[in-house]
Amino acid sequence: MTPKVICLMVALVACNKFGLGQTCCSSGVPISNSLxxxxxxxxxxQALFSYDYNYLDQLxxxxxxxxxxxxxxxxxxxxxxxxxxxxxYLSVEGLASHVSQLxxxxxxxxxxxxxxxxxxxxxxxxxxxxVFGDELGKELSIGLGAKLPxxxxxxxxxxxxxxIADLQPGSGSLDGIAWxxxxxxxxxxxxxxxxxNPSYKWNGSxxxxxxNTATYRFGNxxxxxxxxxxxxxxxxxxxxxxIGVRYRDRARDQQAIATAEELELPGTGGAWFIxxxxxxxxxxxxxxxxxxxxxxxxxxxxxxxxxPTYRLNGGIAFSIPTKHSNE
Amino acid sequence: xxxSTSKFxxxxxxxxxxxxxxxxxSDSNIATPTDNSGNNGNPNNPDINDPGIDSPSTxxxxxxxxxxxxxxxxVDGIPSIDNPQYNSVLEVDFLEDDDLVIGIKQGDIIRGYPxxxxxxxxxxxxxxxxxxPLDYSMTYCPLTGxxxxxxxxxxxxxxxxxxxxxxxxxxxxxxxxNTNSIWSQLRxxxxxxxxxxxxxxxxxxxxTTWKTFSTLFPNAEVLxxxxxxxxxxxxxxxxxxxxxxxxxxxxxxMDNRLHLKERVYGISIGNRATVYEFDTFGTDLxxxxxxxxxxxxxxxxxxxxxxxxxxxxxxxxxxSLEFSAVNDNETVVMxxxxxxxxxxxxxxxxxxxxxxxLPLVNGYMGYWLAFPPFHSQVNIFE
Numbered sequence: 001m002t003p004k005v006i007c008l009m010v011a012l013v014a015c016n017k018f019g020l021g022q023t024c025c026s027s028g029v030p031i032s033n034s035l036x037x038x039x040x041x042x043x044x045x046q047a048l049f050s051y052d053y054n055y056l057d058q059l060x061x062x063x064x065x066x067x068x069x070x071x072x073x074x075x076x077x078x079x080x081x082x083x084x085x086x087x088x089y090l091s092v093e094g095l096a097s098h099v100s101q102l103x104x105x106x107x108x109x110x111x112x113x114x115x116x117x118x119x120x121x122x123x124x125x126x127x128x129x130x131v132f133g134d135e136l137g138k139e140l141s142i143g144l145g146a147k148l149p150x151x152x153x154x155x156x157x158x159x160x161x162x163x164i165a166d167l168q169p170g171s172g173s174l175d176g177i178a179w180x181x182x183x184x185x186x187x188x189x190x191x192x193x194x195x196x197n198p199s200y201k202w203n204g205s206x207x208x209x210x211x212n213t214a215t216y217r218f219g220n221x222x223x224x225x226x227x228x229x230x231x232x233x234x235x236x237x238x239x240x241x242x243i244g245v246r247y248r249d250r251a252r253d254q255q256a257i258a259t260a261e262e263l264e265l266p267g268t269g270g271a272w273f274i275x276x277x278x279x280x281x282x283x284x285x286x287x288x289x290x291x292x293x294x295x296x297x298x299x300x301x302x303x304x305x306x307x308p309t310y311r312l313n314g315g316i317a318f319s320i321p322t323k324h325s326n327e
Numbered sequence: 328x329x330x331s332t333s334k335f336x337x338x339x340x341x342x343x344x345x346x347x348x349x350x351x352x353s354d355s356n357i358a359t360p361t362d363n364s365g366n367n368g369n370p371n372n373p374d375i376n377d378p379g380i381d382s383p384s385t386x387x388x389x390x391x392x393x394x395x396x397x398x399x400x401x402v403d404g405i406p407s408i409d410n411p412q413y414n415s416v417l418e419v420d421f422l423e424d425d426d427l428v429i430g431i432k433q434g435d436i437i438r439g440y441p442x443x444x445x446x447x448x449x450x451x452x453x454x455x456x457x458x459x460p461l462d463y464s465m466t467y468c469p470l471t472g473x474x475x476x477x478x479x480x481x482x483x484x485x486x487x488x489x490x491x492x493x494x495x496x497x498x499x500x501x502x503x504x505n506t507n508s509i510w511s512q513l514r515x516x517x518x519x520x521x522x523x524x525x526x527x528x529x530x531x532x533x534x535t536t537w538k539t540f541s542t543l544f545p546n547a548e549v550l551x552x553x554x555x556x557x558x559x560x561x562x563x564x565x566x567x568x569x570x571x572x573x574x575x576x577x578x579x580x581m582d583n584r585l586h587l588k589e590r591v592y593g594i595s596i597g598n599r600a601t602v603y604e605f606d607t608f609g610t611d612l613x614x615x616x617x618x619x620x621x622x623x624x625x626x627x628x629x630x631x632x633x634x635x636x637x638x639x640x641x642x643x644x645x646x647s648l649e650f651s652a653v654n655d656n657e658t659v660v661m662x663x664x665x666x667x668x669x670x671x672x673x674x675x676x677x678x679x680x681x682x683x684x685l686p687l688v689n690g691y692m693g694y695w696l697a698f699p700p701f702h703s704q705v706n707i708f709e
Contacts, residue, residue: 061558061559061562061564062559064559066557066558066559067557069404069406070403070404070406071400071401071403071404103401105400105401105402105403105404105492106403107402107403107489108403108406108407108409108487108489108504109504113401113402113403115397115401157397159392160392160393161392161395161396161397161493162396162397163397164397164398164399210396210576210577211393213577214577255575257573257574257575257576257577258577258581260572260573260574263571263573264566265575266564266565266566266567266568267564267565267566277345278345279345291345292345293345302566303564303565303566304558304559304564
């Protein structure tokens, strides 16, 4: 197993967890943040298809957990990521998703009341530059990208009522993304890697919010993901494992009613530390299956808000040389 | 193949982490709202993957449905208090002098509802037993700063009100649990559902500071924090909303004659209202009570209040009575030209009309922003 292949698997494990950021109360819109297919040989096509399940039912105020309440949120997403490597330096990738959101409240009567949205999410495009990568497993890539407002952000409920921003499949805004990944083999001849993935998203404004009476802007977001990766052989195939921690810091959302100035919304934004175990099973040089999860460790939210309880993700990835592959 | 100890430990950690996330559930030791009807579902451990019940579609509204907004938490997402517990004034240790309290009186019983608890629940369904039984809901909307007490006996049946999660002109829309109809707090009527058009009976209340409330009513009962819910009472849940110029939801008429969040007392009669500022009732340094004899939409009214003691209440002025303030008296706040003395609740304590009550007007404290959207004309008393 060459160091480059090892890097590939490390990156696959790292990328799928990274960037699945969440808003204060859901992950529907920021699912589109999932970025970072691994660097490949030139003229390689990659794809990653995954299913994501995100569940929220914990009410937090500041750092205090108030327990679960009668209101829950669930986001289910199907993600498709595609990437193409032009040469040893440049690659591009895109991500599309289908997002289903649900808010379920248990009423005093015991009945449950649902509010649902479903649809195509925002599309993300990312251009990457491989600054360096060597045979010793040291690699640095940087990227710039954008999240396009392709998802619907104005769905109505069955009574024709506008549904709030963080329950919509899309954000309605054009956002900018800066991204970086660094990985390093920490054992000379072994398979143990550390990786770090910081990114920052600048969020644009959705100008047609609440039946064109307001504007809405999700808070800008910083994420830093750091992981320790190692490999095992299981049934004669490679199993790549990763233990990571993600730090997520999100500013408050902003809203403007009518012509008033944009003001910060209470109960939005905060900081989270999340543990992320991950498994990637390499079926062959081209196909792998992967699973990962989010386990919240600590949060400090603004005012009071629902905060993620757990997230599960599973998928399949493949990589195909197109022509004139160097392998 | 053999692995080093560190590799083995690493693998175990990854596998355990994946299993822990997969097995995570919403179990909680926190009490959930009482399931009064005991039917359907299990509110203590709902399965989110069950299909549930979609919101029923209704088409008739007395207010424009396009101006009804989902506030975010959904139906009962802000839980009402349905089993309120009370302490005596002496037992209360969680309120500061400046904390606002809403008081209600029925017979000899006076109860106080602190804002710091109602900020988290918005509705309390209460009952008073005895010689003058009463089932009522204390409703409070943190976004408009308005409190109104409603008689829970509607169309001959006692109901409970809950928070629908909907807003009209950024004001609370409760729903009743007998018919699932939607009501408007500031319109005092049902605007959607089987009870559409039904008007609610409002009860006389007073909003003031804890210092004033505990001084005036030392024998009152006060809603305590044993609500059945785990909330950060004493921490305002809406950040800087109380003092900034921000709206969280649109209103049909934004009037900037006053600061949007200035607390005023408004009298609403028909489609007109008059609001009174605290400055009309003295300064915040003098303890005196002041009285205004006024007319709103051809109805004679009296407003009695004190800037220093932080209260304003209003009543109708029958028989063209003229009122004047009374100070330095623990129970009497005003007298009239007939020689009657009146309490802060509008009760005649002495004089020819002893035992009578001044008729109520539809008056309430609230932020200035609450009044223009619900009235075609709003006067500011000067």
